[in-house]
Amino acid sequence: xxxxxxxxxxxxxxxxxxxxxxxxxxxxxxxxxxxxxxxxxxxxxxxxxxxxxxxxxxxxxxxxxxxxxxxxxxxxxxxxxxxxxxxxxxxxxxxxxxxxxxxxxxxxxxxxxxxxxxxxxxxxxxxxxxxxxxx
Amino acid sequence: xxxxxxxxxxxxxxxxxxxxxxxxxxxxxxxxxxxxxxxxxxxxxxxxxxxxxxxxxxxxxxxxxxxxxxxxxxxxxxxxxxxxxxxxxxxxxxxxxxxxxxxxxxxxxxxxxxxxxxxxxxxxxxxxxxxxxxx
Amino acid sequence: xxxxxxxxxxxxxxxxxxxxxxxxxxxxxxxxxxxxxxxxxxxxxxxxxxxxxxxxxxxxxxxxxxxxxxxxxxxxxxxxxxxxxxxxxxxxxxxxxxxxxxxxxxxxxxxxxxxxxxxxxxxxxxxxxxxxxxx
Amino acid sequence: xxxxxxxxxxxxxxxxxxxxxxxxxxxxxxxxxxxxxxxxxxxxxxxxxxxxxxxxxxxxxxxxxxxxxxxxxxxxxxxxxxxxxxxxxxxxxxxxxxxxxxxxxxxxxxxxxxxxxxxxxxxxxxxxxxxxxxx
Amino acid sequence: xxxxxxxxxxxxxxxxxxxxxxxxxxxxxxxxxxxxxxxxxxxxxxxxxxxxxxxxxxxxxxxxxxxxxxxxxxxxxxxxxxxxxxxxxxxxxxxxxxxxxxxxxxxxxxxxxxxxxxxxxxxxxxxxxxxxxxx
Amino acid sequence: xxxxxxxxxxxxxxxxxxxxxxxxxxxxxxxxxxxxxxxxxxxxxxxxxxxxxxxxxxxxxxxxxxxxxxxxxxxxxxxxxxxxxxxxxxxxxxxxxxxxxxxxxxxxxxxxxxxxxxxxxxxxxxxxxxxxxxx
Numbered sequence: 001x002x003x004x005x006x007x008x009x010x011x012x013x014x015x016x017x018x019x020x021x022x023x024x025x026x027x028x029x030x031x032x033x034x035x036x037x038x039x040x041x042x043x044x045x046x047x048x049x050x051x052x053x054x055x056x057x058x059x060x061x062x063x064x065x066x067x068x069x070x071x072x073x074x075x076x077x078x079x080x081x082x083x084x085x086x087x088x089x090x091x092x093x094x095x096x097x098x099x100x101x102x103x104x105x106x107x108x109x110x111x112x113x114x115x116x117x118x119x120x121x122x123x124x125x126x127x128x129x130x131x132x133x134x135x
Numbered sequence: 136x137x138x139x140x141x142x143x144x145x146x147x148x149x150x151x152x153x154x155x156x157x158x159x160x161x162x163x164x165x166x167x168x169x170x171x172x173x174x175x176x177x178x179x180x181x182x183x184x185x186x187x188x189x190x191x192x193x194x195x196x197x198x199x200x201x202x203x204x205x206x207x208x209x210x211x212x213x214x215x216x217x218x219x220x221x222x223x224x225x226x227x228x229x230x231x232x233x234x235x236x237x238x239x240x241x242x243x244x245x246x247x248x249x250x251x252x253x254x255x256x257x258x259x260x261x262x263x264x265x266x267x268x269x270x
Numbered sequence: 271x272x273x274x275x276x277x278x279x280x281x282x283x284x285x286x287x288x289x290x291x292x293x294x295x296x297x298x299x300x301x302x303x304x305x306x307x308x309x310x311x312x313x314x315x316x317x318x319x320x321x322x323x324x325x326x327x328x329x330x331x332x333x334x335x336x337x338x339x340x341x342x343x344x345x346x347x348x349x350x351x352x353x354x355x356x357x358x359x360x361x362x363x364x365x366x367x368x369x370x371x372x373x374x375x376x377x378x379x380x381x382x383x384x385x386x387x388x389x390x391x392x393x394x395x396x397x398x399x400x401x402x403x404x405x
Numbered sequence: 406x407x408x409x410x411x412x413x414x415x416x417x418x419x420x421x422x423x424x425x426x427x428x429x430x431x432x433x434x435x436x437x438x439x440x441x442x443x444x445x446x447x448x449x450x451x452x453x454x455x456x457x458x459x460x461x462x463x464x465x466x467x468x469x470x471x472x473x474x475x476x477x478x479x480x481x482x483x484x485x486x487x488x489x490x491x492x493x494x495x496x497x498x499x500x501x502x503x504x505x506x507x508x509x510x511x512x513x514x515x516x517x518x519x520x521x522x523x524x525x526x527x528x529x530x531x532x533x534x535x536x537x538x539x540x
Numbered sequence: 541x542x543x544x545x546x547x548x549x550x551x552x553x554x555x556x557x558x559x560x561x562x563x564x565x566x567x568x569x570x571x572x573x574x575x576x577x578x579x580x581x582x583x584x585x586x587x588x589x590x591x592x593x594x595x596x597x598x599x600x601x602x603x604x605x606x607x608x609x610x611x612x613x614x615x616x617x618x619x620x621x622x623x624x625x626x627x628x629x630x631x632x633x634x635x636x637x638x639x640x641x642x643x644x645x646x647x648x649x650x651x652x653x654x655x656x657x658x659x660x661x662x663x664x665x666x667x668x669x670x671x672x673x674x675x
Numbered sequence: 676x677x678x679x680x681x682x683x684x685x686x687x688x689x690x691x692x693x694x695x696x697x698x699x700x701x702x703x704x705x706x707x708x709x710x711x712x713x714x715x716x717x718x719x720x721x722x723x724x725x726x727x728x729x730x731x732x733x734x735x736x737x738x739x740x741x742x743x744x745x746x747x748x749x750x751x752x753x754x755x756x757x758x759x760x761x762x763x764x765x766x767x768x769x770x771x772x773x774x775x776x777x778x779x780x781x782x783x784x785x786x787x788x789x790x791x792x793x794x795x796x797x798x799x800x801x802x803x804x805x806x807x808x809x810x
Contacts, residue, residue, distance in 0.1 A: 010801075010802075012715050012716060012717050012801065013715055013716060014689040014713065014714040014715050014716040014758075015716070033755070033756035034756065036756055036757065036758070038689065038757070038758035038761045038762055039689040039714050039716070039758050040687050040688055040689050040716055040755075040756040040757060040758065041687060041688060041689040041690070041714065041715055041716005041717055042687050042716055042717065042718050043717050043718040043801055043802070080708070080715075081708035081709065081711055081715040082711065082713070082715060083689075083711070083713035083714050083715065086713045087713055126685075126687065126718055127685075127718070
């Protein structure tokens, strides 16, 4: 019996979108208000989905507490109430777009999850803009 | 023209997670607060998706009233305001985890749905924990 | 500057509505499916509002962490994953309707809150049924 | 790096479901209250998903402003505060069921989107009834 | 013990805003797209609040089934899947703005509710526009 | 006929909570993670309520477009995608807590609203923390 189980989480962070190798004009042309040098921020809502076979002994795909703890340690503790550009290693070299943040979260969780599971990450930057990354 | 149409429903029920062949210690170690012998409960939110070809005569994939009535008769009437462990047959032998409840709901609906349709069941146990089962 | 600050919380619990001094027929006539002797349950959503003067030194009405901790200790730890009728003292003598649960939560929080604050409690039993109690 | 990015939108419209080549009785038998000759209406909520490769230079799959503008011009401006049956060309010959509206929206957006992208359209007719169309 | 209990409901309807004694230009100037002569529509979400003393015998302010039935008979059956301007008596002489619809719903419910209760009506025309009327 | 009409809006911003006349230790003791010197951010959701007499000629309390434009010009354009501490005048001297942001928004809107109306501002900093300010 193959199923997907999901756990929601969230974190609040500041970010800006820009490339240091571009002029201010170029950054504003591409990223608009999102390149504000003083930063802006979001309440990021996160849905993490794990797919695999249900354990016939417990009826669980995965103890969601395990997933919750991985998200807490490797995503929330690292990103909540942070400035993504300045305080999260991966964004020293990666622009913190929703696409890239989902990619970073995927990789952080994947590393600590039993490899028998497939993983998907849905990240809401606002209620109206969101992305889904499945590796 | 292939499409998926969804119908939401919900029911409120009590349950507990435990195996009678395990000691209380083992049940608590695996299921935590969810194995409380006095039961606890949830507002279960359900999204049932049906996939197939749109009927060119009506523009409907399926009359959602048909789907609504199947859900009403075979899920809501059976599980709403019930104790899942005690009052729903399948959970005499199956631990009522979200995964298993989705599996039972899938099977109950599948049996009464035109076999030309594919079926998927999304079940929210809480706003933060949910599963998707596609058979 | 007078303001109201709110904190949301939730808990999952089993309950049933019935009076032991009534016959089963009477209980069913008044409480319907809610008097099921095997219990049913809900995800209760809670909004706790505190009203008073903003502290000019911090810009806070109240540090919401204080409110969060009171709710955690006196509501969530006491009621989450519990059977309200059996495991929560007040409901030995009080029918656990949404009205009475809001009343009990109000009194539990009020006792631990600085008396200079006014308090209100909004309790959702389902997405469609909820109550507001202001003392 | 393959990802899906979503943009939400909405519009309010009147419609009715009926076939002019059917009798009133037949229309009522199939479409029920939805065939009311005086029309009824909905707040349609729309989620448009675009799938493809992230641009390594910007970290964007697509500038969501481009997607937002396509939706604005070809869906919202055409359907918002409109009578779908009378004022939207495609529904002169197509019954405006949720399935068909999703199909029309898909085709309108697809025509203006870079063909390298896959497209999906999720349309909520009510909070409880919705469809997903992926072409 | 004074409390407010709420019940949610909804209905889908078509309407338009206009005064027959005004020119088309005047109607468009005041009501914009909402005066479209072909109508448009909404999913109206309704929250009905009833305030009074809790019955010490049942722990209920009011059996919400009574309130649900009043809403069903006098609001939903009269307005769901209807054209408000053409099919609801009060709007022959009253422009069906959200304000007026709330007023009409208030009066329809008030007439069938025990006069010992206070009543309030919250009506969402869209997710972003709503009104509260308390008599 | 006295009524309250509401309009929702939102903006995304960065902020931090701290007093420049306090040591870092004191700021951290009072404001915790919220005093992060690199800032963090939120999707602020806003509900603006206006109370008064319905205009018998139009059935409107207020043309919500007027309210929407005031919010757009004096709140969204000033605060969206901004750093509140650095880019919004009032927060040069006021700590941008939810309480103070609601106070500033109230005053900005009040100044441009017909004085015959009462005003209230509900501001969500996160889904779980919010404030209501009524002047």
